[in-house]
Amino acid sequence: MDMNGKWKLVSAENIPEICDVLGTTAENKDLAIKLMSLGSNGTQYINIDGDNVSIIYNIPGKTIKIDTKMGQPVDMPFFDGRMLKCVFSVNGDNIVENQTGAFEAVNICFRQGSQLVLKMTAKGVTTTRVYDKE
Template identity: 35%
Template structure:
C-alpha cells in the first residue's frame, strides 16, 4: 500500500550508483561530490509524505535540503541534484511510487516501494540500474 511510503527514511545501502550516474550524464566532478553526499554512509534522508494526489519528498544531505511537492500524474519542472533541468512526473503503480525524469540526453525511472520494513529505490536510466535501500527512522 502506498501509505507505507510515508515517513522518514535513511539510506544504508547503495549498489551500482556511480555507474547509474555515469549512464545518465552526471559529470565526473559531480559524481565525486555525489558519492560523498549521497552514498550509503552519508546519512542521506528522504521524508516522504503523501495522501491522495498530493505528495512531497524532502531530501536532506550534508550539502543541504531540497523539497519537492507534486500531484500524481502532473508533469513539473525541477532540477537534478547536480543542477540539470528536468521534467518530472510521479505516478502510483500499485504500491510503488514511480518517478520519471526527462532531461537533455537522458530519461530515468525511479521506483520506490516498501518491502520488509525498508524503502527500496530502484533507479534506472540509459540501460543501467542501481538499487538503494533505506531504513525508517
C-alpha cells in the same frame, strides 16, 4: 502502500555506473559517490496523501523539496543542478517517478519488509538505494 515518514539511507549500489549513463561530470560523479555513502546521513521524507505528493531529499549541503500531484509534471533540480521534469504515478504498491530533461530515467519506490527501496534506471543501468525508517 505505507511510504510516509522519514527514511535514512542504509545502502546504495551502482552509483558510479548510473552517473556514467546520466552524463554526470567527473567532479559531480565523485560527489554523488560521497553523497550516497553510508556515512553521508542522507534522508528523505515522504508524504503521500491521496494524489498529493511531498518529498524532501536531504543530502549533505543540499535539500531538494518536491510538492506536486500524481500525474502532474513538476520541475526538480538533480543533485548537481541539472533540471528535470518529473511525473509521479502509482503502479500497484509502487510509486513511479518518470524523469525527463537533462536525462531520462525512471525511479520506482516500494516497500520491502520494513525498508524502503528506490530503484533508478536509465539506459539499461539500475542503481538501488535502500532506506530504513527513522
